[in-house]
Amino acid sequence: MQPPRDLRGPWLPLLSWFLLLCEVARAGRALVSCPTACLCASNILSCSKQQLPHVPHALPSYTALLDLSHNNLSRLRAEWTPTRLPHLHSLLLSHNHLNFISLEAFSPVPNLRYLDLSSNQLRTLDESLFSELQFLEVLLLYNNHIMAVDRSAFEDVAQLQKLYLSQNQISRFPLELVRLPKLTLLDLSSNKLKMLPLSDLQKLPAWVKNGLYLHNNPLHCSCELYQLFSHWQHRQLSPVVDFQEDLHCVSAKKLHSVFSLNCSEYKEHASVAHLGDAVTIHCDTRQQGMTKVWLTPSNERVLDAVANSTVTVFENGSLHFRRVQVEDGGVYTCYASGEAFNETLSVELKVYNFTSYGHHDTLNTAYTTLVGCILSVVLVLIYLYLTPCRCWCRGVEKPSSHQGDSLSSSMLSTTPNHDPMAGGDKDDGFDRRVAFLEPAGPGQGQNGKLKPGNTLPVPEAAGKGQRRMSDPESVSSVFSDTPIVV
Ligand SMILES: *[C@@H]1O[C@H](CO)[C@@H](O)[C@H](O)[C@H]1NC(C)=O
Ligand SMILES: *[C@@H]1O[C@H](CO)[C@@H](O)[C@H](O)[C@H]1NC(C)=O
Ligand SMILES: *[C@@H]1O[C@H](CO)[C@@H](O)[C@H](O)[C@H]1NC(C)=O
Ligand SMILES: *[C@@H]1O[C@H](CO)[C@@H](O)[C@H](O)[C@H]1NC(C)=O
Ligand SMILES: *[C@@H]1O[C@H](CO)[C@@H](O)[C@H](O)[C@H]1NC(C)=O
Ligand SMILES: *[C@@H]1O[C@H](CO)[C@@H](O)[C@H](O)[C@H]1NC(C)=O
Numbered sequence: 001m002q003p004p005r006d007l008r009g010p011w012l013p014l015l016s017w018f019l020l021l022c023e024v025a026r027a028g029r030a031l032v033s034c035p036t037a038c039l040c041a042s043n044i045l046s047c048s049k050q051q052l053p054h055v056p057h058a059l060p061s062y063t064a065l066l067d068l069s070h071n072n073l074s075r076l077r078a079e080w081t082p083t084r085l086p087h088l089h090s091l092l093l094s095h096n097h098l099n100f101i102s103l104e105a106f107s108p109v110p111n112l113r114y115l116d117l118s119s120n121q122l123r124t125l126d127e128s129l130f131s132e133l134q135f136l137e138v139l140l141l142y143n144n145h146i147m148a149v150d151r152s153a154f155e156d157v158a159q160l161q162k163l164y165l166s167q168n169q170i171s172r173f174p175l176e177l178v179r180l181p182k183l184t185l186l187d188l189s190s191n192k193l194k195m196l197p198l199s200d201l202q203k204l205p206a207w208v209k210n211g212l213y214l215h216n217n218p219l220h221c222s223c224e225l226y227q228l229f230s231h232w233q234h235r236q237l238s239p240v241v242d243f244q245e246d247l248h249c250v251s252a253k254k255l256h257s258v259f260s261l262n263c264s265e266y267k268e269h270a271s272v273a274h275l276g277d278a279v280t281i282h283c284d285t286r287q288q289g290m291t292k293v294w295l296t297p298s299n300e301r302v303l304d305a306v307a308n309s310t311v312t313v314f315e316n317g318s319l320h321f322r323r324v325q326v327e328d329g330g331v332y333t334c335y336a337s338g339e340a341f342n343e344t345l346s347v348e349l350k351v352y353n354f355t356s357y358g359h360h361d362t363l364n365t366a367y368t369t370l371v372g373c374i375l376s377v378v379l380v381l382i383y384l385y386l387t388p389c390r391c392w393c394r395g396v397e398k399p400s401s402h403q404g405d406s407l408s409s410s411m412l413s414t415t416p417n418h419d420p421m422a423g424g425d426k427d428d429g430f431d432r433r434v435a436f437l438e439p440a441g442p443g444q445g446q447n448g449k450l451k452p453g454n455t456l457p458v459p460e461a462a463g464k465g466q467r468r469m470s471d472p473e474s475v476s477s478v479f480s481d482t483p484i485v486v
Contacts, residue, residue, distance in 0.1 A: 035059065043087065047071070055080045067092040069116070078104035090114040094140065097121055106132045116140040118164065125153040135159050142187065143167040149174045158182065166190045166213070173197055178208055184288070185211035189243070193217040194250075198224045206235055210286040215243035221251035223263035230259075230266030237286065270348035274356035279321040280314070281347050283334035290336040290343065292317030297330025326353045 034040035035056035038047035043064035047056060052071040059066065064087050073096040080102075088109045098120035106112065112133050122144040129150075130136060136157050146168040154160060154177060162185040163177065170191040177186055184207060196219065201209070209232060219225060229247055232240040240247065247258045273279045283292045294302040294313055302313055311321050311328070317336070321328055329351040336343040 048092070057082065059083060059085060061085060061087070063088050065090040065092075068096070069093060070095040072096065073098055074121075075100040076102060076105045078102040078107070080105060081108050084108045086111055088112060090116075092116045093120070094118040095120075099123065101129065103129060106130065109133075111135055113159075114138045117144070119143040122146055125149045127152050128155060129153050131156040133157055137182075138162045140164045141168070145169055148172070149177070151176050154180060161185065162211075163187070175200055178204060178212065183208065183211075185213075187213040188217070189213045189246070190216040194220050196225070196228075198228050202228055202231070205282075206237065206284045206286050207288045209235075209239070210237045211239075213239045213243065215239065215246035216248065218255075219249040219258070221249035221256055221258075221261060223261065225249055226258055226261045226263040227266055231268075233259075234266065234268060235286070270350045272350050272352070273321075273324045274352050274354060275326060276323045276355050277321075279324045279349070281319040281332060281349060283317045283319070283336055283345055283347075285317075285334075285336045285338070285343050285345065287336075287338045287340065287343070290317070290338040293335045293337075294319050295333045295335070297332065324349075324351050326351045 035045070035047065035058060037050045037052055037056050038045045040046075040060075043060075043062050044067075045059065045063050045065065046067045048067045049070040052068065052073060055068060055073065055076075059081050061083050063085050066085070066088060069092045073093065076093070076098060077100075085108055089111060091109060091112055091114070094116045095118075098117065099122060101117075101122070103126065110132060113135050115130075115133070115136060115138070118140040119142070122141065123146060125141075125146060125148070127150045130139070130153060134156060137159055139157075139160060139162070142164045143166075146165065147170065149165070149170060149172075151174075154163075157180065159182055160180050161182050163183065164185075164187045166187045166189040168191050170188060171193060173188070173193055173196050175197050177183065178201075193214065194217075196214070201212070204212070229240055233244070244259065245257070248255050249258050249261070250256070271279070271281055283290075283294070285292070292313070296302060296311075302311055302319060303309070310323065310325070311319060314320055317334070319332060319334075329349050331346050331348045334343075334345040334347065336345065
């Protein structure tokens with residue numbers, strides 16, 4: 001009797017666990033039925049316009065698209081769906097009254113790719129709110145009351161491609177968003193942005209700028225802003241081409257069109273290099289992942305396979321010169337072809353017939369000269385304020401004090417020369433007195449002479465970036481983004 005009972009002992013919990021599993025499975029099968037408020041078409045659940053105050057319970061686990069738009073939902077709690085929905089790729093919650101989303105709300109839907117939270121009453125995007133959504137590609141948040149985007153709200157959303165934040169109350173430009181690796185569209189139009197990080201924006205690749213919408217914001221008028229948007233206009237980037245009339249800025253409490261500002265005309269600058277430099281020229285296309293072909297100024301194709309050639313093409317399409325020569329200067333053309341459109345870009349390369357090392361040398365000389373001059377001034381002051389005592393004591397010894405003067409001056413103004421352009425510096429020993437007596441004069445002359453060498457003649461703009469206008473990623477894609485159900 002004992003052995004069987006012993007056997008039954010450990011088996012009983014297992015058996016009951018198995019029965020429980022069967023029960024759950026049966027319950028799961030029972031869930032197949034469509035929630036009463038919804039229309040179901042296989043894995044699509046359409047529950048819109050039902051004035052639902054809560055998400056219907058018992059959603060089938062195979063749901064791929066769930067439409068809860070135009071309802072009366074105000075909170076999305078952590079437990080809004082008791083069952084995990086691993087197949088859900090699209091969740092539509094627009095036109096509700098959502099003002100709260102739990103930080104765990106998206107845990108049951110880890111494979112979401114499309115999330116529509118537009119036209120709700122959200123106020124903030126909290127820290128790591130979307131961090132569970134590693135596969136999210138499109139997020140619609142327009143027409144809410146969002147005032148602040150937490151810097152880490154989108155930290156782990158590495159697949160995010162399109163983020164619509166227009167018609168909110170955002171006043172700080174969320175620079176961390178444009179650094180998301182796949183983001184090609186960030187709509188920040190109709191917000192409260194006043195200042196933009198202009199130099200950071202200018203440095204972004206064209207394919208990011210091409211999807212950065214900033215119109216209808218009370219931007220602060222400045223010529224830097226004008227230059228930024230003029231550059232975008234020159235590159236025919238969508239945010240300026242499509243919304244030029246809506247690009248406003250505020251100056252003296254008045255609204256101006258950015259392009260009506262009285263700023264100096266925008267000019268595209270050439271790439272500047274010095275003899276022997278390693279130079280990389282980018283083919284800054286408006287789309288990612290295009291196939292790029294470079295032509296030299298003499299219309300020869302640059303081959304990437306030639307090992308000993310002075311110029312190569314990187315895998316990412318950038319043109320690279322190992323040691324640039326003066327003869328390499330000229331207008332290079334990049335032909336980029338993509339799935340949706342082709343693009344032609346011209347980049348002018350200007351190579352100076354001297355090394356940047358020599359250039360720095362001149363700068364260093366100038367620096368030492370300046371330091372020397374300052375030292376001389378200090379010495380003059382020391383001399384002026386300390387010698388009277390000596391003169392007082394031995395007023396007659398004038399010639400000797402004069403000698404000391406010239407001695408100290410020649411000892412301390414060891415700077416090579418006051419003219420960096422003139423080669424010799426050892427023969428001017430007797431000129432040192434000039435520097436000694438008028439220390440400011442040569443210093444200024446120094447700067448004056450240096451300047452032309454410093455800011456070298458800026459070459460004229462090349463006809464850069466002539467391209468066809470056929471943009472697949474236009475704003476109308478808000479509506480064409482509705483996902484296809486598999
Ligand atoms: C929507 O919900 C609010 C409370 O959250 C309620 O006052 C209102 O009556 C609801 N509207 C409808 C149409 O059910
Ligand atoms: C630019 O100058 C013109 C003429 O001088 C003037 O009418 C216009 O108001 C100015 N624009 C701005 C934005 O100040
Ligand atoms: C590059 O290499 C090829 C053969 O590998 C050779 O014929 C050619 O002269 C080389 N060119 C230069 C500039 O060294
Ligand atoms: C392309 O790759 C090279 C190195 O492989 C890098 O120096 C360059 O910055 C890259 N270009 C772009 C546009 O990222
Ligand atoms: C881009 O150019 C290639 C040839 O270089 C051509 O075959 C292709 O059709 C062009 N694509 C578009 C969208 O114009
Ligand atoms: C560069 O300058 C040197 C002298 O400074 C001159 O001999 C050489 O011909 C110049 N090269 C070109 C390509 O102008």
